[in-house]
Amino acid sequence: MSQFTLADLERIVGERAGVTDGSSYTASLVARGQLKAAQKLGEEAVETVIAAVAGDHKGVVSESADLLYHLLVVWKIAGVSLDEVLGELQRRTGQSGLEEKAGRSRG
Numbered sequence: 001m002s003q004f005t006l007a008d009l010e011r012i013v014g015e016r017a018g019v020t021d022g023s024s025y026t027a028s029l030v031a032r033g034q035l036k037a038a039q040k041l042g043e044e045a046v047e048t049v050i051a052a053v054a055g056d057h058k059g060v061v062s063e064s065a066d067l068l069y070h071l072l073v074v075w076k077i078a079g080v081s082l083d084e085v086l087g088e089l090q091r092r093t094g095q096s097g098l099e100e101k102a103g104r105s106r107g
């Protein structure tokens with residue numbers, strides 16, 4: 001099993017975001033701003049969906065990696081941390097997804 005975690009990737013994205021010598025795709029994407037980064041995230045989400053629907057196992061792995069990377073870049077620009085998102089996921093563990101959905105329509 002891989003020892004690499006999303007926290008490792010978050011740290012790398014944070015380190016590379018500020019690089020100014022032209023060597024970093026992350027820095028170039030951050031410099032282009034949230035509109036571009038979010039557009040890339042959307043593209044990678046669609047490519048993941050296409051691979052999943054096609055039953056393309058390797059494609060789902062590859063596109064999911066692109067998707068997670070671009071999600072972390074979007075979080076970086078938005079000032080959102082992995083810890084915040086994990087905290088939100090942890091908060092939800094006390095109830096089922098169906099309960100959560102019902103609560104949304106009530107509230």
Ligand SMILES: N=c1c2ncn([C@@H]3O[C@H](COP(=O)(O)OP(=O)(O)OP(=O)(O)O)[C@@H](O)[C@H]3O)c2ncn1[C@@H]1O[C@H](COP(=O)(O)O)[C@@H](O)[C@H]1O
Pocket residue numbers: 012013016023024025026027040065066069
């Ligand atoms: N995980 C990734 C990762 N996944 C995808 N990509 C890049 O995302 C881009 C998406 O490809 P596309 O063909 O959709 O886009 P493009 O045409 O190249 O570029 P755009 O002009 O559309 O933005 C490619 O350039 C990929 O290399 C990534 N770039 C970086 N990382 C990680 O970030 C680290 C730092 O990278 P740099 O910032 O480049 O040093 C790397 O070591 C990796 O760990």
